[in-house]
Each structure stands twice: as structure tokens, then as C-alpha cells.
Amino acid sequence: MTLTKSAGALCGSLLVFLLGGWAAEAIYSTGGHGDDHAQGYVIDTGADEAEQEPAEEDPDLAQMFASAEPSKGERVFNQCRACHMLEDGENGVGPHLYGVVAREVGSVDGYNYSGALSEAADVWTAEELYAFLENPAGYAPGTSMGYAGLSKPEDRVNLIAYLDESDGEDNIEIAAADTEASGAEAAADEGMTEEAVADEVAVDEGSTEEAATDEATTDEGTTEEADADEATADEGMTEEASTDEAGADEGATDEAVTDEAASDEGVSEEAATDEGGSEFAQMVASADMDAGQRIYRQCQACHQIENERNGVGPHLVGVVGRDIASVDGFNYSDALAGLDGNWTLDKLSAWIENPREFAPGNRMGYQGLKDQQDRANLMAYLQSVGN
Known part of the structure; x- marks a missing residue:
């Protein structure tokens, strides 16, 4: 009986395992066995959608700071409370953050x-804080701050807006001013476009009327003259026209060849001057300056091009061909100050x-601006x- 019971227990256990395997196969798979065995349930991880999502464009800091929400920044600041205080003079693991926006770097006593x-x-501007909070170790290699950084641009902007309220002063004036300037510039561009269209229409209309009047006058005079002395005039005009036409064609051909040669020579010299006529320099020569002007609006928060006045960054008047790190009155980083040469198109x-x-x-x-054609358009502008 003992042997019979042991054999029955073994057979019962095998039956349980077989039934369990059959049930699992029925739940998690469908179809037959072998190579055609298909998975019955697929877990969507979102990897395929992530691969298809287009790359995000670089954010417009001026617009982001203009629409920042300090209340959301207060919640983000909870990540900072372990090391930083907002009260003036209260240092923790890190320095206090009271009035940190527009404060000089390394200026907290004690x-x-x-x-x-x-x-x-040198100064914690909104733009510098934005870059620092994204990746402290990458922004300032060797810093003792062990924070990994805020990857979302909205979180960084909201946090900076909240920190800016700590001393009761609005120190993010550059972003707000640039937003207003961008709007004014857009309105001005629209006005200039409408005015240019109106002028072009008027010029075209005037040219058409004048051409029609001249053509009518010329035709009338030619007809009368032909009627008055048709026999001799036709013969004389034919000979004279033939002579003039031949001379004119020859002169025009010589002139065209001369102009073309001079033009080609000038282009060749200019191309040789600019790095031997690199591929990017040729792209700049045929680039869309209007598109470059629109791209430049991303740069207005930090750079001036209408006058030689420095902002967060140095002015860009005459930047093409200018020596690197050569603008008077601007404090360059050692990374740029250590570079030799000038700003050629390829280097820019x-x-x-x-x-x-x-x-x-x-x-x-x-x-960074990843599209090469966008960079060529910007350089052309x-x-x-x-320059």
C-alpha cells in the first residue's frame, strides 16, 4: 500500500504541473506551436511612439520666461530645500538663494x-541659471554641487521665476523686454512688407503705363515715317538696322563676356578669400536673409546687432571675420579667450x-542650431x- 500511495502521489503531482502549464499557455498565448506560436498579450512600452516623435525644437527663453508660473516653481523648489534656504544669510549645505537672480557668482558671505x-x-542671470540647473556638472565641471539637474525646460523657468520673487524685485527684465521687442519687430516687419508690396505694385503699374505710352508713341512715329518715305527708308533702315544690329550684338557679346569674366573673377576671389570657397560659404552666398532674420530672434535675448552694445553676450556687429573673443568691455570665458584666429563662416x-x-x-x-541651412540663413543675415 505504501508503494501504491507513493506512485499515486507522484502521478497526481505530474498531473497538476501539466494542467498548470496548459492553463498558462491558454492565457498568455494563442495559435499553434512551433514557429507559428504567437504571443497572446503584448505590453505597450511606448518605445515605438518615442522613436517616431520628432525632435523638440530649442525653446524660446524670452517667451518661456514671459509665461512662467512661480507657483509651479515653488513645488519644484522642494527638491532644493535639502541644501538651500530662501532666507537671507541662512546657508545650508549650499549657499542661500535669497536674491540669487542677478546676484554675483560666489558672493555669499560665509x-x-x-x-x-x-x-x-560672473553673474547669475536668468539665462545662466537656466543652463546651470539643466546640468550643473556639465555647466561647471568640478563643481561640488551633486545635483543631477532639471531636464524639463518648463521646470527650470518656473523655478527661476519663483526664486526671483524672493527679494521682491523683478530681475528677469531682459526676457520680458525681448518679448516686447520681438512683437514690435514683427509688427514693424509686417508694416514694411505691406509698404514694400504697395511700392512694388505702384512701380510696376507706373512702369507698365510708361512702357505702354512709349511703345505707342514709337509705333506711331515709325508708322508715319514709313508711310512718308517707304521705299528709300525701308532700304536705308534695313541696311542701317543690319549694321547696327551686328555692331550692337558684337558689342553686347563683348561686354557680356567682359562682365561675366569680371564677375566670375570677383566671385572666385571672394570665395578664395573665404576659406577657399567652402561648401558652407557657398550656402551662405545663396541663403535666405529673411529666414535668417527670423532665426536671429532666438539670439536677441543675449546679443545686439544694430549697435555695438554688449548684453548677456557680446554684440554681433562685424562678427563675421572678427577675432575670437575680441569685443572690448565683455568678459569672455577662458574657453573662448583661449581660442586663436577669427570668426570665419565655418567656425561660426x-x-x-x-x-x-x-x-x-x-x-x-x-x-545649438542643428540644421545647416538655418545656420547658413542666419550667417547671411x-x-x-x-558687416
């Missing part, structure tokens, strides 16, 4: 800063495409206005 911050920036393209890769450790917080 706090021992690392040297990396002083090398990265590489710089604007990825500022951090071109000069690691520089203070420019711009993410800067060259036409600033």
Missing part, C-alpha cells in the same frame, strides 16, 4: 565656494551648431546687417 563656479559665470557654423562641443566650458547656455 560660504566656501568651489572654484569651478567662478570660472563658469560649428560654434552655433553646438557651443559646448566647440568650446567646452564656455558660458553660453544656447543648445548677420553678414548683411553687422
Whole structure:
């Protein structure tokens, strides 16, 4: 009986495992076995949608600061409370953040800063804080701040807006002013476009009327003259026209060849002057300056091109061909000040495409302009206005 019971228990256990395997297969799969065995339930991880999503465009800081929400920034600040205080003079693991916007870097009394911050920036402007909060270690290599950073641009903007309220003063005036300036510039551009269209229509209309009048007068005079002395005039006009036409064609051909040769020579010399006529320089030569002007609006928060006045960044008057880090009165980072040469079109393209890769450790917080045609359009506009 003992042997019979043991065999029955073993067979019962095998039956349970077989039934369990059958039930699991019925729940989690469908179809037959072998190569045609299909999965019955697929967990959607969102990986396919993530691959199809287009790359996000670089944010417009002026507009983002204009629509910032300090109340949301207060919730983001909860991540900072472990190390920072908002009360004036109350240092913790990190320095207090009272009045940090527009405050000089490394200026809190009684706090021992690392040297990396002083090398990265001079003043905590809204733009500098925006870049620093994204990746402190990448912005200031060697900093003692161990925070990983805020990846969402909205969180950084809202946090900076909240910190700006700590001392009761509005120190993000650049962003607000640039937003208003962008609107005014857009309105001015629209007005100029309408005026240009009206002028063009008027010129075209006047030219058409004048051409019609001249043509009518010429035809009438020619007809009368032909009627008065048709026999001799026709013969004389034919000979004279043939002679004049031959001479004119020959002269026009010579002149065209001369002008074309001079033009080609000028283009060749200009191309040779600009890095031997690089591919990017040729793109700039045929670029859309109006499109470049629209792209330049991303730069207005920090740079001036209408006058030689420095802002958050140096002015861009005459930037094409200018020596690198050569603007008087602007305090450049060591990363840029250590570069030799001048701002050629190719160097400007590489710089604007990825500022951090071109000069690691520089203070420019711009993410970069990835599209080459956009960079060519921007260079064409800067060259036409600033040079």
C-alpha cells in the first residue's frame, strides 16, 4: 500500500504541473506551436511612439520666461530645500538663494565656494541659471554641487521665476523686454512688407503705363515715317538696322563676356578669400536673409546687432571675420579667450551648431542650431546687417 500511495502521489503531482502549464499557455498565448506560436498579450512600452516623435525644437527663453508660473516653481523648489534656504544669510549645505537672480557668482558671505563656479559665470542671470540647473556638472565641471539637474525646460523657468520673487524685485527684465521687442519687430516687419508690396505694385503699374505710352508713341512715329518715305527708308533702315544690329550684338557679346569674366573673377576671389570657397560659404552666398532674420530672434535675448552694445553676450556687429573673443568691455570665458584666429563662416557654423562641443566650458547656455541651412540663413543675415 505504501508503494501504491507513493506512485499515486507522484502521478497526481505530474498531473497538476501539466494542467498548470496548459492553463498558462491558454492565457498568455494563442495559435499553434512551433514557429507559428504567437504571443497572446503584448505590453505597450511606448518605445515605438518615442522613436517616431520628432525632435523638440530649442525653446524660446524670452517667451518661456514671459509665461512662467512661480507657483509651479515653488513645488519644484522642494527638491532644493535639502541644501538651500530662501532666507537671507541662512546657508545650508549650499549657499542661500535669497536674491540669487542677478546676484554675483560666489558672493555669499560665509560660504566656501568651489572654484569651478567662478570660472563658469560672473553673474547669475536668468539665462545662466537656466543652463546651470539643466546640468550643473556639465555647466561647471568640478563643481561640488551633486545635483543631477532639471531636464524639463518648463521646470527650470518656473523655478527661476519663483526664486526671483524672493527679494521682491523683478530681475528677469531682459526676457520680458525681448518679448516686447520681438512683437514690435514683427509688427514693424509686417508694416514694411505691406509698404514694400504697395511700392512694388505702384512701380510696376507706373512702369507698365510708361512702357505702354512709349511703345505707342514709337509705333506711331515709325508708322508715319514709313508711310512718308517707304521705299528709300525701308532700304536705308534695313541696311542701317543690319549694321547696327551686328555692331550692337558684337558689342553686347563683348561686354557680356567682359562682365561675366569680371564677375566670375570677383566671385572666385571672394570665395578664395573665404576659406577657399567652402561648401558652407557657398550656402551662405545663396541663403535666405529673411529666414535668417527670423532665426536671429532666438539670439536677441543675449546679443545686439544694430549697435555695438554688449548684453548677456557680446554684440554681433562685424562678427563675421572678427577675432575670437575680441569685443572690448565683455568678459569672455577662458574657453573662448583661449581660442586663436577669427570668426570665419565655418567656425561660426560649428560654434552655433553646438557651443559646448566647440568650446567646452564656455558660458553660453544656447543648445545649438542643428540644421545647416538655418545656420547658413542666419550667417547671411548677420553678414548683411553687422558687416
